[in-house]
Amino acid sequence: MTKEEFKTFWNLMYPNTIPISYLFKNNHSQKWFRIHSLPKSKRYPESENEWGILLERQNQIITDLFGENEKILLVTGEYNWGERTTFITDEEEVFKQYKFLRLDNIDMFEYNSDDYDKGEIYRPAFAEIIWNLNHYDKLLKEIAINNVSAFFVSIVKNIIVVPYDGGIDFIFKDSQTRDSYKEKYKEWLSEREDGL
Numbered sequence: 001m002t003k004e005e006f007k008t009f010w011n012l013m014y015p016n017t018i019p020i021s022y023l024f025k026n027n028h029s030q031k032w033f034r035i036h037s038l039p040k041s042k043r044y045p046e047s048e049n050e051w052g053i054l055l056e057r058q059n060q061i062i063t064d065l066f067g068e069n070e071k072i073l074l075v076t077g078e079y080n081w082g083e084r085t086t087f088i089t090d091e092e093e094v095f096k097q098y099k100f101l102r103l104d105n106i107d108m109f110e111y112n113s114d115d116y117d118k119g120e121i122y123r124p125a126f127a128e129i130i131w132n133l134n135h136y137d138k139l140l141k142e143i144a145i146n147n148v149s150a151f152f153v154s155i156v157k158n159i160i161v162v163p164y165d166g167g168i169d170f171i172f173k174d175s176q177t178r179d180s181y182k183e184k185y186k187e188w189l190s191e192r193e194d195g196l
Contacts, residue, residue, distance in 0.1 A: 014160075020077065032172075037166060037167045037168070043166045044145070063133045070130065070131045071128060071155075072154050073126045074126065074127045074150055078122070078123055094142045098127035106121060106123075158172070167188075
């Protein structure tokens with residue numbers, strides 16, 4: 001996939017949403033839900049057993065959504081206030097094995113002048129990967145300890161999967177698909193009314 005093909009796909013499927021994961025829930029709330037990676041909504045694993053539960057849950061649901069040997073996109077990025085000349089995919093060991101393509105910088109002040117200053121940008125990038133069970137455990141662990149952030153996108157199934165330090169957010173193609181998976185994984189949902 002080229003940079004232009006990514007932009008065309010993204011603008012068609014997720015209009016008015018820039019590829020920064022914290023925006024997805026609000027922009028696509030009718031297609032969103034969240035699971036927690038550990039029982040009782042515990043945020044961080046503290047033992048090998050808890051790491052096992054986290055990776056088992058995350059691999060199970062992601063594989064259920066994408067399927068084995070499916071081509072998907074891995075998307076990441078970083079904020080830049082002008083001082084950084086290198087890019088996160090070159091610095092973080094967990095990203096070095098993937099062939100990332102840099103997307104155009106996003107002017108965050110232009111996007112939201114209330115929260116950002118002039119000159120503050122976000123630099124996104126994506127890589128084509130093949131999803132396989134347990135193949136991305138190292139990356140999932142790095143995300144779970146909040147060392148890096150990244151999300152997965154299935155172009156074929158129109159699903160965004162956003163692991164974070166505590167669980168996974170999902171954006172589905174429609175609310176019906178969302179509801180069926182929400183029911184299937186109801187034991188992993190938050191008890192909070194807002195689903196967080």
